[in-house]
Amino acid sequence: MIAATKFERLMPPPLLATLLCAILAGVLIFVPPINGLADNGDYYRAMYSNGIYKLLGTHYNYFDFVTQKYGLMKYYNEYSSVNFSSQPLFVKLAIGLNKLFYSKTVFDIRFMGLVNYVFYLGSIYLVTDAFTYPAKRWRNYLIALLVVFVFGDSSFTLYFNSFFAEPQMLSMTLYSFAAILLLARHRYRHRWPLIILFGVSTVLLISSKSQNAPIALSYIVVAMGLLFLPNFKSQRLYLIVGMGLLLITGGLTYKLIGSSFTQINTYQTFSHGVLTQTDDPSKTLRQNGIDEQYALMKSQDYYAKQFATINASGKYVQKNLLTKYDFVWVVKYYMTHLKQFGRLLDLASADVMITQVKAVGDYLPNVGAKAGQQVTFFTGFSSIAGAFFPQKFAFNCLLAVALVMVYAVGFYNDLKQHQIEGVLRFFLVLGLLSMFIFVPIISIVGDGDADLAKHIFMVPVSIDLIFILFVSDILNHRLWHAYDEGQATK
Structure with a gap:
């Protein structure tokens, strides 16, 4: 008993989840021969405008193999940004670290991986803390392991060694989710750091790529829950201004598409x-x-x-x-042509949980891998979810309705008891479910079934978060009402 208490004090669930994800992702993206994602033709959007180019005299691989080394422009850069995006902030940080610790002329993709890795680990810690606080029970280690199983999956972390925006999208989504849930569960005495974290991470998420412009509306739904915070009347004007900023960010992201x-x-x-x-x-x-x-x-x-x-x-x-x-x-x-549109939505639904990009290879050339070969290391969750998740859009709609009804009960009970947890949680789930339903529709209308794993990336991330939230709420007896220590111990 003493040993168990000491272990819990030295290794709380959020720290355990973070360390395990650090090992899993670190092996994949840093230990030679490294893994990542090959260029599908989209890298130029992040590369050239940030002064990165294909090294002269080397064979550059599209689709089949990962490229590790790139050139860094030393003089005038004539390339302008293709889109309005927050991604250059992360790319420029990676370039700065590369120049400081490695080379001023050659860029190693692992520095992009390092930037994505650091932000990712911070988000894993916070989201695990949000799922498990304040209960001090061994069941929370099961929740931490579930976080690792889902978000430590290589289908997510392979993105780190790439010039895709998905790694930043993953981390910012987890930060945004954790901020709201930690607010709901009164994790810290002061609210404003978490509200700022929610605002900043959401703005970075929405502006990370043009396809994310419509999800500004989903995060307006999430932010509406903040209007119910007690003793918050004087700050509601700032909150409304912040919600307007989310809409402006979404509008600019869409309007300034190249x-x-x-x-x-x-x-x-x-x-x-x-x-x-x-x-x-x-x-x-x-x-x-x-x-x-x-x-x-x-x-x-x-x-x-x-x-x-x-x-x-x-x-x-x-x-x-x-x-x-x-x-x-x-x-x-x-x-x-509703029948054809329905078929396309079913096709998108079939790809909802297939988060590993199948169109490109995950290995460096000359390491014995075949062209386009996929990594299978720690892909258990994505494989199981991709194989068994129902492949009908109608099922997704029914699932969304069922989840809304479940969390509406907690919303009603906590509103009646003047508690905030169920209220914030309801709007959080409602916002995520709106992405779960509408992102596939927007993707089909905007780009057909091309690169669906990337275009509907927010769909599996959203439903994965709701899935872990649902499990954690059941284990800690807080599904129908705010956390109660007496109920949790039963």
């Missing part, structure tokens, strides 16, 4: 959306005023891996196809 990025999405919306899950694409095009020949582009990527039926970036496509339709055209098209 033209080249828009062109890629517009093209793939057509080739991977309108032309797919339909028996006769030629007939569909003819009926909607577009030349039937473009049916040959079905499922073709903008950056084709091999032979392409037509040059996606050519002037002919821009003039004769891309000018023929826009966002409104696509929405009207799906509204009149």
